Amino acid sequence: MRDLNGEGFCATLDVLGEFIATHEEAELAVQVYLDALDRIDKESLDSNVSVKLTMLGLKLDEEFCYQNIRKLVHRAKELDNFVRIDMEDSTCTTPTLAIFGRLREEFDNVGFVVQSYMRRSVADIREQIQKNGHINVRVCKGIYIESRDIAYKDDFVINSNFMWLVEELLSKQHYVGIATHDPRLVWSAYKMIDHLQVDKTKFEFQMLLGVDEQLRKSILDAGYKLRVYVPYGKRWYDYSIRRLKENPKIAGHVIKRFFKVT
Numbered sequence: 363m364r365d366l367n368g369e370g371f372c373a374t375l376d377v378l379g380e381f382i383a384t385h386e387e388a389e390l391a392v393q394v395y396l397d398a399l400d401r402i403d404k405e406s407l408d409s410n411v412s413v414k415l416t417m418l419g420l421k422l423d424e425e426f427c428y429q430n431i432r433k434l435v436h437r438a439k440e441l442d443n444f445v446r447i448d449m450e451d452s453t454c455t456t457p458t459l460a461i462f463g464r465l466r467e468e469f470d471n472v473g474f475v476v477q478s479y480m481r482r483s484v485a486d487i488r489e490q491i492q493k494n495g496h497i498n499v500r501v502c503k504g505i506y507i508e509s510r511d512i513a514y515k516d517d518f519v520i521n522s523n524f525m526w527l528v529e530e531l532l533s534k535q536h537y538v539g540i541a542t543h544d545p546r547l548v549w550s551a552y553k554m555i556d557h558l559q560v561d562k563t564k565f566e567f568q569m570l571l572g573v574d575e576q577l578r579k580s581i582l583d584a585g586y587k588l589r590v591y592v593p594y595g596k597r598w599y600d601y602s603i604r605r606l607k608e609n610p611k612i613a614g615h616v617i618k619r620f621f622k623v624t
Contacts, residue, residue, distance in 0.1 A: 364405065367409075372589045373408065373591075374411060374568070374592065375398055375412070376591060376594065377411075377594055377595045378593050378595035380416045380417050382417055385419060388426070388430055391418060392418065396434065396437055403441045411434070411443070411444075412448050414448045415447060415450070416450055416454060420458070420461075424457055424460075431445070431465065438472075442471075444471045444473070444498075446474070447461070447462055447474045448475055452480070452513070455482070458474065459486060462474045462494075473500065473537070474499060474500070476500070476502075477504030478502070478523040478524035479504040479508070479514050480508070483527055487527060491534065491536065497537075499531055499536060499538055501528050501531070501539065501541060503520055521546065521547060521550075525551070525554065529558075532554065537564055540565060540566070540567045541568035543569055543570065552584070567581045569589075571593065578590070
C-alpha cells in the first residue's frame with residue numbers, strides 16, 4: 363500500500379477470509395482489522411478497509427455480526443477513516459443492507475457494494491437513498507454464481523445495468539466507486555462523467571491489485587482518482603482459488619504476477 367501511494371494510487375485493504383464457522387474466528391478477524399486500521403493511521407497511508415460480513419459472523423448471528431462491524435466503523439471514525447462493507451452472494455444481500463442501515467443511523471464513514479448482475483440492485487440503491495440520504499457505493503459487476511431469476515446472465519445487460527447504477531448515483535450527487543477492469547465500462551464512465559459534469563471529488567475508479575496495470579495507470583494519467591483493492595492475510599490460497607474459479611480470465615494476471623512476467 364505504501365508503494366501504491368507512492369505511485370499516486372490510494373488503496374483499500376481486504377483481510378482475506380469469509381464464511382467463518384465460529385464466534386472465535388470472527389472475533390479474531392475484528393482484531394486483525396482493528397490492528398490494520400491503527401497501522402494505516404500510524405503510517406499515514408491513504409487506505410481504507412473493505413470487510414465481508416460473513417467473516418464477522420453474519421451466518422452465525424446477525425446481531426453478533428452487527429456488533430463486530432460496529433466496532434470497526436467506530437474505530438475507523440475515530441481515525442478519520444472509512445469502512446466499505448463488501449457484498450457477497452444473494453443470501454447475504456438483505457441482511458447486509460439491513461446492517462448498513464443500522465450503522466448509518468450512527469455513522470457516516472461506511473459504505474456498501476452493489477453488483478450490476480443482480481436484478482434487484484437498482485431498487486436497492488433507490489431504497490437506501492430514501493432511507494439514508496447521501497450514500498457511498500461501490501458499483502461492480504458481481505462474481506458469485508447465481509440463478510437466472512436472481513441475476514442477469516447476458517454481458518450486454520450486465521454492463522448496461524452497471525452504467526445505469528453509476529448514472530443513478532452520480533446524477534443524484536452520491537459518491538461512487540466505479541469498480542471495473544473492463545475498458546468499455548471505463549470509457550462509458552468517462553463519457554457519463556463528462557456529460558453530467560461531475561466533480562472529480564464525487565467518484566473514484568477501483569481495480570484489483572495486479573489486474574490490468576496498464577489500464578490502471580491510464581486512468582490515473584487521465585487525472586482520475588483510482589483505488590487499488592489489496593488482499594491481505596493468511597487465507598490467500600483460498601482467495602486465489604475462488605477468484606480463478608469465478609473468473610478464469612484472471613488466471614493470466616495471477617500467473618504473470620507470480621512469475622513477474624511483463
